[in-house]
Amino acid sequence: MVIDICKLCRDSKPLQESHFMPGALYPKQRKPNYATRYSSGPFDSKEKQIKSHLLCFGCEQRFDRNGESEVLYWTNPKGKQSRLAERLGVALGATTTRQTEINPFIATPAVTSEPTWTSSHTLQSVLFGAVRYAIG
């Protein structure tokens, strides 16, 4: 057990071995490449999950409760299809594509309604996942 200062609440507590990105987001079936602005190369995600003793249990739960579980729901890494991509498809094209197929005289399909997938809650969740690096 490692007892140190939690990087979020800054209390001295037992620290969890925190993943900077949720472990579920690491691809299991393939080895992707990494890319930075300056270099690129193969990335063995099984060996190089980025984690360290960073947060106490309470702050780990705070991230999970306020963002990561929501992000994992929408990205659906264990499933075949990202729920977010699915909803984006509905919002941005699926309806208008069907209209075009039915009526070929519609040359420029118009989006008839605003995308409905966005909510402040979802945005906050994505934000929590994205800024986890900031406190590492």
Next chain:
Amino acid sequence: MMPDGTVRSHDALDEFLEPMRLYLLGQSQLPQDTSVIVIVGSDGESRKVWTTLQTHVEADCLKFGS
């Protein structure tokens, strides 16, 4: 330690670190001089590549991202 072997330090965030920490603790609002841009890449090629976070200045803004 990032996949390319480089070591990231939160020092790069300088004065932005503490306001963001307080926001994540639920003790303040998102700082007014901070914006969050989310890019969703749904194509196959994008999903094969991990982009690691970088800090650089773009259009007079400190950008912390890929």
